[in-house]
Amino acid sequence: MRTDTLEHLRRTMEAQLIRAEHPDDFPYLPPIPASRYTDPGFAKLEHDGLWMRAWLQVGHVSELPAPGSYFLFEQLEKSVIISRGKDGAIRAFHNACRHRGSALLLQHSGKAMRFVCPYHAWGYSLEGELKSVPDQHDFTCLDKAENGLLPVRCEVDRGLIFINFDEAAEPLADFMAPQAPQKEGYPIEKMVVKERLLIEMDCNWKLALHNFLEIYHVATVHAKSIAPYLDSPSFVVALFANGHMRFATRKKKGNTIFEADLYKPDDVADVFSQCTIALPTFPNTFFALDPGGFSLQSFWPAGPDKSIMEVRLMGWDVDSDADREHWQAMNGIVRNILSEDLCLFRSIQQSLEQGTIPQLRFGYQERALYWFEEEVDRRIGADAIPESQRVAQVLSGQMQR
Known part of the structure; x- marks a missing residue:
């Protein structure tokens, strides 16, 4: 302070x-x-x-100790995956397969190096990219690049993880700026x-x-x-x-x-x-x-x-x-x-x-x-x-x- x-x-x-x-x-x-x-x-x-x-505080970086670590945000009738990627970055995605909407992860927290849908086994990377589709030949004109997981804005402030469902919202640093000096020390x-x-x-x-x-x-x-x-x-x-x-x-x-x-x-x-x-x-x-x-x-x-x-x-x-x-x-x-x-x-x-x-x-x-x-x-x-x-x-x- x-x-x-x-x-x-x-x-x-x-x-x-x-x-x-x-x-x-x-x-x-x-x-x-x-x-x-x-x-x-x-x-x-x-x-x-x-x-x-609004920017919503949903967790702390210690809850994601290693690449593949994740936990689910399950409030406001939402289910959002909060995970740490192989590059160490923390990301958030809607917990819904782009195929037919099944939840990808059913446990509140854990570790997964790939997100695999329990319904039809579509697989996604930790960065949200669609990587595998069983019997892909049955899906005419499927563009994997256009069917990755839907992201949610996610930023970190002093170890605290925040998400925001509004893509047009101000940066987290600007939102937290009035209070930031109080945490110094x-x-x-x-x-x-x-x-x-x-x-x-x-x-x-x-x-x-x-x-x-x-x-x-x-x-x-x-x-x-x-x-x-x-x-x-x-x-x-x-x-x-x-x-x-x-x-x-x-x-x-x-x-x-x-x-x-x-x-x-x-x-x-x-x-x-x-x-x-x-x-x-x-x-x-x-x-x-x-x-x-x-x-x-x-x-x-x-x-x-x-x-x-x-x-x-x-x-x-x-x-x-x-x-x-x-x-x-x-x-x-x-x-x-x-x-x-x-x-x-x-x-x-x-x-x-x-x-x-x-x-x-x-x-x-x-x-x-x-x-x-x-x-x-x-x-x-x-x-x-x-x-x-x-x-x-x-x-x-x-x-x-």
């Missing part, structure tokens, strides 16, 4: 710790319509205007995925993500699990372009649940030991960088009232019995902490579906939630959203440049 950012962080934390009134220069946040979390029509707007156009690209969790939730994906965009609930919901580690009154928020954010909170005990007497690289900046630095990444990813490792969380829709939380526990590239035991224990700890949140989500969804609560209200500590909702509308396009469901654009003056 840059020196000017650190100085700004210290100033804003000191100001936050002595704040006793609503900031004079902060605008009123209008209520958010509840139908944004219940209406199938709004979910369709999100699918077309957001999910099919933390070598995410050197990490590995230690554990992976998939958690089904009975709520809209945005309601689940909201939970991780504020610290307001921590003292109540996580009184014994997380709150003892965080100096919550020091919590500060920075809003960036493209819907990204940065949260910072001083550590109360000098560590977090992820700290352990295990290996930590020397090139992790001190700020990550002093503060919990969280980097919500639009549209659906949250993680808080910590010297001991962190939980990389993505939130996916499975319907207006259903969603999936995908969690990767990220640690350092160490292979030892102590390290394995640590991350197995962390799996249980993280599940227990998440359960403290999850038990509340269904009741929130029901209140909105039943019309009990027609609007949600956000305060100053929840301004990140409002910024996120504003960006959802900016991505979809306000003109495409019914007026009764739009979010007023009021926070642009609060964005850090």
